[in-house]
Amino acid sequence: KPLARFCSLAVALLSFGKPESAEALLETLQAIDQHPLGMDTRVLVKSLAYAGSGNINQIHELLGILQQCNLERKQREDRKRQEDRAKAENRTASTPSEQEPVQYESLAPILAVLGVALISVSEEIGQEMALRMFNHVMHYGDAPVRRTVPLAIALLFASHPTLPVMDTLSKFSHDSDKSVAVNAVLAMGVEPVPLVSDREQ
DSSP states (O other): OTTHHHHHHHHHHHTTTOHHHHHHHHHHHGGGTTSHHHHHHHHHHHHHHTTTSOOHHHHHHHHHHHHHHHHHHHHHHHHHHHHHHHHHHHTOOOOGGGSOOOOOOOOHHHHHHHHHHHHHTTOHHHHHHHHHHHHHHHHHSOHHHHHHHHHHHHHHTTTOOOHHHHHHHHHHTTOSSHHHHHHHHHHHHHSOOOOOOTTTO
């Protein structure tokens, strides 16, 4: 049920800023790792427990989760394409009883993008690396992940804007995907435009 996502968030908030206690929780969550809700909860716990730490290992794990989810999505699309081709060859129309039930859709790739921003937020080098990674995600990621990137950039540079970041968000605000453009405009609001000092005028 949709409210199950709030249970994941509540569990993750218990470990906010406590990486030591989060390890036991992550071990427990491995029992339900095969279910999408378990994966979402693990990503949230990692993101909140190591928020602001700049922990490179956790960032690499989140990027691995993002890559794994993209690979699984491509495999599902290929499988569906093959099934559609087989149905078209057999000329059998599917009835409502044959349709698969609606399944829980994992938010793990979206949460992984936000998690990278949360962990990298305190270090300048980490911010630059995360921003570079977000640019790659915008080129190669699927639609829901691309829509999350402007929000992750806003989280990464909240109230600490730089001109390259504002240029990047300005470019995203003209994206062909309307949701990406709207999120980029919202991100620009989170990061006020830097004022030019008297010396620079």
